[in-house]
Amino acid sequence: MSSEMDYIQSLASAQTYLFQFGGAFLICIGSIGCILNLIIFSKKNLRKNPCSVYFIAYNIVNLFQICVALSQTMLLYGYSISTTSWSNSFCRFTYFSGYVVDVLSSFYLILASIDRMLCTSRNARIRRHSNHLVAYTCIIVGTICCMLFHTPALILVNIIEIIPNYYVCYSDSDGYLAFTNYYLLTKVILIPTLMIIFEICTIKNIQSSHRARVIPMSITAGNALNHGRSKDRQLIRILLINITVYIIFNIMTPVVSLYQQIVQYQSISLAQSQMNSFLTNMKTAVFLVVLSCAVALDVTLNQHWNLWKKTNNKNYSDVEEHIRRNIWESNLKKVQAHNYEADLGIHTFWLGMNQFADLTEIEFSKMMNGDNAKILNQKNNAQYEFTRNPTVKLPDTVDWRDKGYVNPVTDQGQCTSDWALAATGSLEGQHFNATGKLVVLSIQNLIDCSGKQGNMGCIGGEPIQAYEYIKENNGIDTEDAYPYEGDSNRCRFKAEGVGATVTGSTAIKSKDEEALQEAVANIGPIAVAIDSSHTSFQLYKQGVYHEIFCSQIHLDRGLLAVGYGTDSGKDYWLVRNSMGVKWGEQGYIRMTRNKRNECGIATSASYPLVPKM
Template sequence: MHTCNYLFLACVAPLVLGLNENFQAWKQHFGKQYRNSREENYRYGIWKRNLDLVYRNNKDNTSGFLMEMNKFADEKCGGYRKPSVSKTFPVNLNMLYSDDVPDSFDWRKKGAVSPVKNQGQMGSALAFATVDSIESMHFIKTGQLVDLSTRELVQCCNASMMSPTFDCVQKLGGICSAASYPDSHTCQSKQCTPVAKVTGVTQVKKGDEGDLKIAVYRQPVVTAVDASHSSFQLYRSGVYYEPRCSSTRLDHALLVVGYGTLEGKDFWIAKNSWGINWGMKGYILMSRNKNNNCGIATSAMYPDGM
């Protein structure tokens, strides 16, 4: 007798009977609608393959993390992301010397991290992570956590590369609050008053997780990762480690807000932009000190500002 259902949070036996019924229940749960039967059959095929993948991962949990049939279970890897955040640009590199940092730290406990957002159809995870980082920087400097306009960044900047995105915010004179930015399909930055300003950007030493730890202790850090695997797409909980991950082919952006250790496994606390129903209420614990797994420290930087 199996204990699995369409949410597949933790399985101890494969789901054999009622496969289509579970797919239909999964569709209803996530409000999925397809254009025609051909597309539904195509999505159903992907869903079944992911179901098998989740079962195989969760049945003995040797990977150290759990997967689930979340809202992305009918999508191929990468179908919902915009790539190209891997290239790095010359920035103001301030050397980080201090090793006087705690073994664990979490900016959420300081009130410095805004609620998890859902990029949805807007796309551009980099824009969301960049705005999140500026919100945190602004809080650390002023004590005020303001919901800044991701729409402004998407409409007024080419949010596909990290350093130029921060440069764009600097040239705009800052970024407006979400509440004050006009509802429009074109850039309206001149129609609102900037709340947070960026004066520069500091890049973490490429591939150095020690530098990243010090940087994160200073303030939340934007980083690019390889998120092209189903294990990331369907992540549920635990310390995520993907042996097939690349440290150079990076296609997604996250905000690193802390770090720690769980049952002997070091991790980074990373905020995603796929809503609170993905992962650990919108967060993922990325492996730390595992040879820069998924490129967590390859292209990481944080804004300077006022």
Template structure:
């Protein structure tokens, strides 16, 4: 575990120091001292874990868990925003002990809350700390690799909550808007987007501090609300009834000849990462992905097929355009009508459009003769199918923010579900392998190259994480 120090007397303006194990290409888990110096604008001071109560008013007291608890409140106003800070404390041997501290922010113009957090105090020692705990064990400190104002998140995350400090939020939000060319229609939307950004930024850095083996980062989705993020998960499984696919033909002996890793991008069977945008059309991208792979394996040529044609035209087979669908329903439509290339049908619109498949000659339509359900919950079967048949359409559970803001590493979240009826996002499986001894599936998403590792994620093969093994399919061409 790392240690952080806020030393006010080190240097002219103080310094933030972090003792942390560092692993590079030439060293492994070397304990190092990293230092960020204070500035004239921001002096480094010891970080209190208790707020300054000088402007708080005593409201009253109540009985809680056999303790007489006092309630102290401070309210501040800035334009249309009102922030209410509440401290609960109790006395023991004439000494005040903190119980919890809560902030609630309200925007009177929008009529909604914009922020809320609670700090729980599980232990408190009302005495001066031993000065020796501030010693850094004689280590020679070196500069941190370019954190800028971001050091607040990793060196001193309490600063935001106790000191109401938000310069780091302002700075990062401005960088985010510039990088992703974000323009908001009015002041109200700007306020809402910035608050979404703030909450998601806290989440990203809180997860990264846990060192879970994968890293989250700010991407183009970080200013979206939970409802908007949910709308991008458009895989809609209605029931567990038979979907018309053929069973997967394989035997266990096939498994002995499999390569230790495979990446269909290297072979050329995978097109560039696409962007479904704010439209629940992921099912169409999983479908075109496996067809693009099958076409490459059969003809040795890579083509990009039209998701928009599926969004516009497959309603009669049970799909609902930007409001969700399933790959097998798209396969059934393609068996009957054929699938045009993107160049022939027209660009992806990220919205429901008018179907014009009738305007395209049959010679420009690619047909399939059926599809196969890879044996579910069987890692061996999925690896065999992937090696022999090319990229596979799969469904995953994508409602966790740890996946939304994934950046790199092997992703595993114990809360990621794998029940067939809970899967809500269609993606494309294009490979497998190991990273630092961790087996993974290589998955292509449809949330643009701004997401993940240039549009891809390494998903752990442990415990059917997120449902990769639950509902895989490929087409017969």
């Protein structure tokens, strides 16, 4: 008997110390987790998604649960202070708020599940129901209904003395107790079932969209779908984690209830009773904290994260660091999964954690491409169209770098000057062909001075319009005469600094890869435009790039095609990018060739005409 009492005393002491010292720690960790989640989901790039609205509401409720329910548990079991017996009003409010936030937490998860099911549907009309108006309406109406549903707790719950000098907050109404028991039983069964059903529907929608690509109702909708895909996948993963945690911990409730029903007529020892109480209380505390940290960071990656920041010279504020770290970890998982499949031969290229690994797909596209898609998609207004000669025998491999036509890779920074770099790159090659001198031409000259022709500086532009400006201006300055600043400014062209002139421009027949191949082989480096709005392009490292979701018409980046070739039976275009030598293959990318004009590389290709020397 003495050993059993010692065991009971040990459990009671352990519970007391855990709640005294660990309770405050759990509240802090849980609250910080919820607050950080609220900051993340409130960021501009995420809050545009209706699912983020549900997650914001969900984390607000969780924060309330942690601060109220966990604090009361800590005071009760750590310091023997029962806050619910202070007054009838506080007792009723605690009882009422406990039921409301408990059901709202699961209700918001269900709404998020429904939203993911809607947004992944192949039916465009169904996808339209995933919007902010529906989200706010469901949250407001649902919250009001939940509060009305549990208003009896504000009337029928009182402080009751169950034994002398021992008071509890409870209801002495048999009808209300029966109602709450049936309600809890229904909730435990119905809510996880609904979550599982909606998530299965979401997964089926995703699998269906992989087999047959979703057809948007308009080009604009299609572009939004491309940009939002990565963000939607991230939200679906977060939702799955939260639902899994919710189901695992809540499945304990019916298990415990079933166990209590089985042993209700059996005599159990005090030690067993104490152990049951201890485990139940700890389950509640851990559950609330785990839910709040569903988007928490992987501490095992701290060393890798710090090394990546140092290598790429990245510095953040405390709040931004958490956000960037989450994005970085998400991208790391994509890179690891993709590269594993590439090693197995499923893909023809590999990804890497380059300097853009802390950006979402949307952020990267906006920072590097701006509104360039709107300009590059305009009609090609070149003076001439390239005429093919089908009888000409083309070489199997071309690389104009080996012949001195191409300058080193440039880093455009955060100015959308890729169009200017593509234009000057092609002109530098043609000028070299005519004079034998490779000059570095000023892209800043084009950024600042070609607005009249339709270009928009660091917002975006088009090579054909750049050639038009150079022709009308009687030349373009060299880089030395007009250095790059990475921002739009007033025009400061100097006639004495001219490095090259243009007499006109020639466009390659749109979407004709054979014509582009002949031009690259016989003319020199050609300015091209592609669809680069994919994480696979953002994080490209090496290999022959192949993106099945690439568009032929949604072009957002100007590049320079400097050659072509074949690698292990895979035809490719050799293309110079303008994001520095840390990106891709020393600043270059090999893009799939002869695959239905993939990524639109032959849709808007052109080169300048220069005077004969």
